Amino acid sequence: MNYNHQKIEKKWQAYWEKNNFNRAEDFSKKPKYYCLVEFPYPSGDGLHMGHLRSYTAMDIVARKRRMEGFNVLFPIGWDAFGLPTENYAIKTGIHPKIVTKKNTDTFRKQLKSLGFSFDWDREIDTTDPQYYKWTQWIFLQLYKKGLAYKKKTTINWCPSCKIGLANEEAVGGKCERCGTPVEKKEKEQWILKITEYAEKLLKDLNLVDYWEKIKIQQANWIGKSEGASIDFKIQGSSFKIQVFTTRPDTLYGCTYMVLSPEHELVQNLKSEISNFSEVEKYINEAKNKSDLQRTEEKEKTGVELKGIKAINPVNGKEIPIFAADYVLSSYGTGAIMAVPAHDQRDFDFARKFGLEIIQVIASKSGEKADISKKAFEEEGTTMNSEEFDGMDNRKAGELIVGKIGAKKTVNYKLRDWIFSRQHYWGEPIPIVFCEKCGEVPVDEKDLPVKLPEVKKYEPTDTGESPLAAIKEWVNTKCPKCGGPAKRETDTMPNWAGSSWYFLRYIDPKNDKSFADFKKLEYWTPVDWYNGGMEHTTLHLLYSRFWNKFLYDIGVVPTTEPYKKRTSQGMILGEGGEKMSKSRGNVVNPDDLVKEFGTDATRVYEMFIGPFDQAIAWDPHGIEGASRFLNKVWNISQEKKISEDVNNEEIEKEINKAIKKVGEDIEMMRFNTAVSTLMIFINKCYELEEIPLSVWKKFLIILAPFAPHISEELWQIIGDEKESVSKQNWPKYDEKLIKEDNFDLIIQVNGKLRHKITTSKNISQKEAEELALAEEKIKNLVRGQSIKKIIFVKDKLINIVL
RNA sequence: GCCCGGGUGGCGGAAUUGGUAUACGCAAAGGACUUAAAAUCCUUCACUCGCAAGGGUUUGUGGGUUCGAGUCCCACCCCGGGCACCA
Numbered sequence: 001m002n003y004n005h006q007k008i009e010k011k012w013q014a015y016w017e018k019n020n021f022n023r024a025e026d027f028s029k030k031p032k033y034y035c036l037v038e039f040p041y042p043s044g045d046g047l048h049m050g051h052l053r054s055y056t057a058m059d060i061v062a063r064k065r066r067m068e069g070f071n072v073l074f075p076i077g078w079d080a081f082g083l084p085t086e087n088y089a090i091k092t093g094i095h096p097k098i099v100t101k102k103n104t105d106t107f108r109k110q111l112k113s114l115g116f117s118f119d120w121d122r123e124i125d126t127t128d129p130q131y132y133k134w135t136q137w138i139f140l141q142l143y144k145k146g147l148a149y150k151k152k153t154t155i156n157w158c159p160s161c162k163i164g165l166a167n168e169e170a171v172g173g174k175c176e177r178c179g180t181p182v183e184k185k186e187k188e189q190w191i192l193k194i195t196e197y198a199e200k201l202l203k204d205l206n207l208v209d210y211w212e213k214i215k216i217q218q219a220n221w222i223g224k225s226e227g228a229s230i231d232f233k234i235q236g237s238s239f240k241i242q243v244f245t246t247r248p249d250t251l252y253g254c255t256y257m258v259l260s261p262e263h264e265l266v267q268n269l270k271s272e273i274s275n276f277s278e279v280e281k282y283i284n285e286a287k288n289k290s291d292l293q294r295t296e297e298k299e300k301t302g303v304e305l306k307g308i309k310a311i312n313p314v315n316g317k318e319i320p321i322f323a324a325d326y327v328l329s330s331y332g333t334g335a336i337m338a339v340p341a342h343d344q345r346d347f348d349f350a351r352k353f354g355l356e357i358i359q360v361i362a363s364k365s366g367e368k369a370d371i372s373k374k375a376f377e378e379e380g381t382t383m384n385s386e387e388f389d390g391m392d393n394r395k396a397g398e399l400i401v402g403k404i405g406a407k408k409t410v411n412y413k414l415r416d417w418i419f420s421r422q423h424y425w426g427e428p429i430p431i432v433f434c435e436k437c438g439e440v441p442v443d444e445k446d447l448p449v450k451l452p453e454v455k456k457y458e459p460t461d462t463g464e465s466p467l468a469a470i471k472e473w474v475n476t477k478c479p480k481c482g483g484p485a486k487r488e489t490d491t492m493p494n495w496a497g498s499s500w501y502f503l504r505y506i507d508p509k510n511d512k513s514f515a516d517f518k519k520l521e522y523w524t525p526v527d528w529y530n531g532g533m534e535h536t537t538l539h540l541l542y543s544r545f546w547n548k549f550l551y552d553i554g555v556v557p558t559t560e561p562y563k564k565r566t567s568q569g570m571i572l573g574e575g576g577e578k579m580s581k582s583r584g585n586v587v588n589p590d591d592l593v594k595e596f597g598t599d600a601t602r603v604y605e606m607f608i609g610p611f612d613q614a615i616a617w618d619p620h621g622i623e624g625a626s627r628f629l630n631k632v633w634n635i636s637q638e639k640k641i642s643e644d645v646n647n648e649e650i651e652k653e654i655n656k657a658i659k660k661v662g663e664d665i666e667m668m669r670f671n672t673a674v675s676t677l678m679i680f681i682n683k684c685y686e687l688e689e690i691p692l693s694v695w696k697k698f699l700i701i702l703a704p705f706a707p708h709i710s711e712e713l714w715q716i717i718g719d720e721k722e723s724v725s726k727q728n729w730p731k732y733d734e735k736l737i738k739e740d741n742f743d744l745i746i747q748v749n750g751k752l753r754h755k756i757t758t759s760k761n762i763s764q765k766e767a768e769e770l771a772l773a774e775e776k777i778k779n780l781v782r783g784q785s786i787k788k789i790i791f792v793k794d795k796l797i798n799i800v801l
Numbered sequence: 802g803c804c805c806g807g808g809u810g811g812c813g814g815a816a817u818u819g820g821u822a823u824a825c826g827c828a829a830a831g832g833a834c835u836u837a838a839a840a841u842c843c844u845u846c847a848c849u850c851g852c853a854a855g856g857g858u859u860u861g862u863g864g865g866u867u868c869g870a871g872u873c874c875c876a877c878c879c880c881g882g883g884c885a886c887c888a
Contacts, residue, residue, distance in 0.1 A: 002840075213805055217883065220804060225887075245888060258888095300886085331887045338888085344802090345886055413887050533882070570882095607826070609813060613806080614881070618813060624826045627841095634841090672815070675825035682825090745821055750869040752821060790868050796820055800868045 003633040005597025009708040013115055021725060022117040024073035026519055033070035034523055035062045036502055036562070038531035038539075039077045039124075041494075042103035043084055047110045047589050049571035049579065049605075049617065050532065056602045057568060057611060057670060058530050059116045063704035064665055066117075067729040073523055074117060075505035077124035078104050079498050086425040090457045096425045100127055110589060115598050115707055122508045126497030131504065132427040133448035134514035135496050138546065140430060140441050141553055147193045150439065153418065157185035163459040164422045184287065187463060190429055190490060192417040194545045198222055199410075200559075201544055210565040211612075214536050221537045223413025228397075230337065230406045232257060232310040235318060237272065239265060241310055244332035244411050249397030250339040251314045251404075252385040253360035255350070257321045258302065258336050260329040261286040266305070274307035279323060286325040300326050300349040312337075313404040315386070324349065332411050340375065347375035360384045361393050417542065419493060424457045424466040426491030434478035434485040443479045449487070465489040498539055499546040502526050502561060513555075521557045529562040533569075540565065566668060569613040571605075576616040587617050599706035600626040606670035606705060625674075629709055631681050632702070635690070636713045645689040651736060653683050654694045658732040661701045670705075677702060692717070697730045745796035746771045748780050764791040771797050 016022065037058045040051055062074040080100045089096045104125065111118065124131055142148040156165040158175035165175060170182045194201075202222045205215045227246035234241065241257055259266055261283040270276055282303040302324025309318040326345055327336050340350035341359040350357055361380040363369040368383070369376040382388050388396040401408060420429070428449040430442035442449055452473035457466050467489040468474060478485040500514070506523045507515035531539075540562075547561035572578060573585030580586065592601040604625035609615035635641075657680045664673035680698060684690055696717065703710035703724045714724035739760065744767060746754040754776050762770075768789060771777050781799060790798040 213883095216805060220884065223884090223887065227888080243888080247888080326886045328887065336888050343888070345888080348886095411887080413884090537883080604826095607813090615813070618827065620827055621813070628826085630841090671813090672825080675815075678825055743821070747820085747869075750820095750867090755821070788868070790820090792820060796869090798820085798868055 002630055003709065003712075005599065005629075005708070006594075008712045009113075009115065009593075009598050012708045012711045013112060015711070015723075016115075016117070016725070017112075017120075021723070022072075022074065022119050023121060024075075024119045025071055027522055028071040030069060030071035032523055032527075033062075033065045033072045034502075034526045034528075035065065035072060035074045036505075036526045036529040037076070038535060039079050039498070039501060040107060041079045041082055041084075042100060042107045044088065044099070044103055045581075045586075046106055047114075049587055049589065050568070052114065052589055052601070053568045053571055053605050053611075054530050054532070055111070055114070055116050056605050057668065058528070059602075060606070060665055060670065060704040061528060062117055063707065063725065064662075064729060066725065067700065067703075067727060069728070073122075073505065074119060075122040075124075076111065076116070076118040076120070077122075077501060077505070078107070078126065079494070079501070080104065080125055080127040081426045081492075081497060082494050083423065083425075086423055086457055089425070093455075095453075096457070097127070100125075113593055113598065114589065114602070117707075122505050124501060124504050124508050126427075126501065127425075129448045129450050130511065132497065134504065135427050135492065135500070136430040136442075136447050136449060137444060137514065138500060138550070139427075139492070139496075140444060140447075142192060142549060143431070143441055145549075145553070147196060147549065148419065149191055149193070150188055151191050152186055153189050153191070154184045155187045155189060155418070156182040157463065159183055161459065162461055162463065164420075164463055185463060187420075189418050189420040190431075190488075192419045192545075194417045194542070195412060195414055197545050197548055198224070198412040198414045200548055201414075201541060204544075204548075204560055208560050208565070209563055211567060214533075214540070214565055214567060217533075217536045218541060221414065221541065224410060225412075226408070226410050228401045228406045229333070229409040230313065230401075230404065232313060232337065234269070234321075235309040235311060237269070237308065239268060241265060241321070241335050242333045243335050243337045244409060245337055247339065247342065247397065248401045248406065249382065249393040250342045250360050251312065251337070251400050252388075253339040253341045253358045254312055254319065254337040255340060255356040255358055256319050256338045257310045258324045258327045258338055258349070259305075259321065260327040260334040261323050261325050262329040263323070263334045265335070266323055269305065269308055272308050273305045275304075279303050279305060282323060289325070300324060300345070300352055302326070302349065302353070304353070313406075314400060320355070322349075322353075330415060331413065341371050342375055342377055344375045344377065347371075358384055417495075417545075419496075420490035421493050422459060422463055422465040422489075423491050424451070424454065426493065427496055428467070429488040429490055429492060431488040432476055432478060432485040433488070434481060434483055436483055437478055437480045437485075440478055440480050440485070446479070465491060467491070495539060495542045499543040500550070502529075502543070503547075503550075503556065517555065517557070524556065525558045525560060526562045528564045528566070530566045530568065533567045536567070566612075568611055569609075569615060571608070572614055572616045574617055574619065579617075585617075587619075592622060596622050596626045597629070597708075599709050600629055603629065603674055603705050607674040609671055611668045611670055628674075628678050628681060629706060631685060632706075632709065632713070635681065635684050636695075636716060639684070639687065640689040641692055641695045641717070642689070643692045645691045647687065647689070647691055647694070650683060650687060650690060650694050652739075653680055654697050655732040655736040658697060658701055658730050659737060662729070662732075665704070674705065677705070696720075696727075699724055700727045700730055703727075742794050744770065746774065746777055747796060747798040748777065749801055750798060753777060753780060760794050764789070764797075767791055767797045771799065 035058050037054050062072050065072045085096045085099050088099055126132060139148060156170040158165055158180055160178050160180040161175060164187060165182060174181055202219060202224055205218060225246050227244055228248045230243050230245060232241045273279055302322045305321045305323060308321055310321050312319055338346040340346040340357040342361055359371050360383055361376060362383050363380045380393055382391045382393055382396045388399060428451060430447060430449045432440050432442060434440050452470050454470055459466055460468060474487050474489060476485050476487050503515050507519045510516055543561055547556060548559055550556040551559045573583060577583060600622060604622040607625055608621060657676050660676045661673045699710045699714050710724050714720060741757050741759055743755045744758050745752060754774055756770060758770060784801040787800045
């Protein structure tokens, strides 16, 4: 018989909600536990399977923590600013606010139908002016500390959509929306100085318990490299070229220099450069190249700056200077010392332009590494380096830095965060421009700067935000002098609201500050944060940065926002491809809930495979989860479950299951936790009678996975007043888990030949006697001499002939 | 190119420190119940030789260490993810 999941699930969801089961209590005497999942972007498509995987996992953790006696905060909200909503508004003319409202209503209904134990009293929405008021407030604090500044930079420009795109919106050099190759355009942009925190963001990874791969990805993104800053004089000029290098040991092999096309020295030296028109032509070509073209090009290009020479500081040699776009203006000093013998890119360039290649590092063994076909980039022993010859190259590097009086420096790949977007549906940046006073921040008491009502959301031809067209909004008064001023019309990126949302959950209705400090002290840091791997670099880094900044100005109590970070793998479509509408392989959670029930959906989501790996959806797989729950139901209907029943065997099994399921949840090995529950139920199925205490323990450990059916069956037992969710997580008895007997494996020459059940703790001698007494083993050993015997206690005996 | 993962039956996957490979689930086949179907229950199910008892082979490929390797070491191949002219 199948149980009626629809009826049961609705019943208990209503019960939990009515009785405030999931409410987190500020300042409770219980120990606190803050479980966090990434809040969804409420798209028109509704919840997808990825949300389910992450939310189910953390819901299991949250429910287990409550049973363990913690005061749990498990909140949810909406990261609702974003392009799809804006695009929809452009297409339909419906205000993004209305679209957002509709979508969040759908999401809320879906999330509730799945029985997630969120504290709905703390629901937040980044597009709510009462929320983004504080996003703007944080921006102003950054501004006041000089961490937000305006600068002309090249942005990604989509000529078809006529809009500036963030790097993350220019996927593979193409516009995310229309696929047109992205061009470059110069524009004044707001930028946040995240690089100021590069070292802290890197170093403090030691303070947190993130999965190792997440730490590695963060560290790679920050990309610290240590080296030296070296000045090269320009012959007959007061200008110098400063370079950053990680290989000062190769300085004797530096045979030319390269400036990035955008380097200011190229312009400064205009009058000295004899072929300037040629140089200018090259620079303009480079500028107009898209990122796509620039990376697709295999051949190196460049042009020599004729008429000027640089001087290698270590030996006074004159060397030529080039401008080439393989040198990036955005990393280091935008200029390099080129060592073609020991850097493949320089090697390629030198070959093309017929430049000198001097080998200065030999391989460790001393022989000259072959540099006829490619550069030798490994460590080794110095050569052609005057007094530094024959040394370990790293040591020589130190000495060379000393000789020329260069400085040791550090560089990061991490770039400052471009914070401006030319969109409507984002937080307005709270700055005005006064004719007299210049750039002036909006007064904090005037926050929020609300988005104005508009009729059209199309971007303008000039690349400005649609807000620029709203004259009555743009024209304002200067907060300083009261004179005429204009508002900043750019808005903030999506990442803004999500950089601090975990703080707002702590005090979501506060209108005096973004959150009360005492409450922050009680709840922070987030104890466990789970989310997608795709947010490891940007979102995770941005929110760590904001939290660190807020810590530094004394408004949050912890330097790191998240104690622990884990990540779920993607749920793929049936064939192992990404789920997408165009492929038609999207699985809708609503259908699953309707057909199989929430509990079965949750159980299968967890059983489907290792949590951190990508897994293809199997439409039949969920039937297994559904059958399992039906079995659980049927046991409660058909078997005798009573206090009068005793069964040591099943007692042992439940203790094993408690241990395994508990440990598996902590390690996010949900698939084996579910399999443990299944094994236990299969054992019960063979019995006629089950001890009541055992059955109760089972329902408790089942509850985090399948909370609805567990509640119903708990109620059917009828002798407990409180819900199963209010029970204590059971303890297992180590003594009961221990087996008295075990299967002794008997191997001959390492091959399994026989096994016998015997009592634990037998000695090697006893085991030998047992093994050699077996007829089968006797036959195998007969006529040969025993060389040695390996004995592993309580496991095996191996007879080597 | 670099950095992370991963490769085990027809499929998703299990397998503490090296110690019974293939748990659990799906699919499949046979059977029971049923007028029939669904549901449920029972049985079989890595490959292979054999009537059977029993034997041989097997964790991407090739080597190695070991009494013993899915697990450790070396080389290589393939797949997924991230970064990518970062000096």
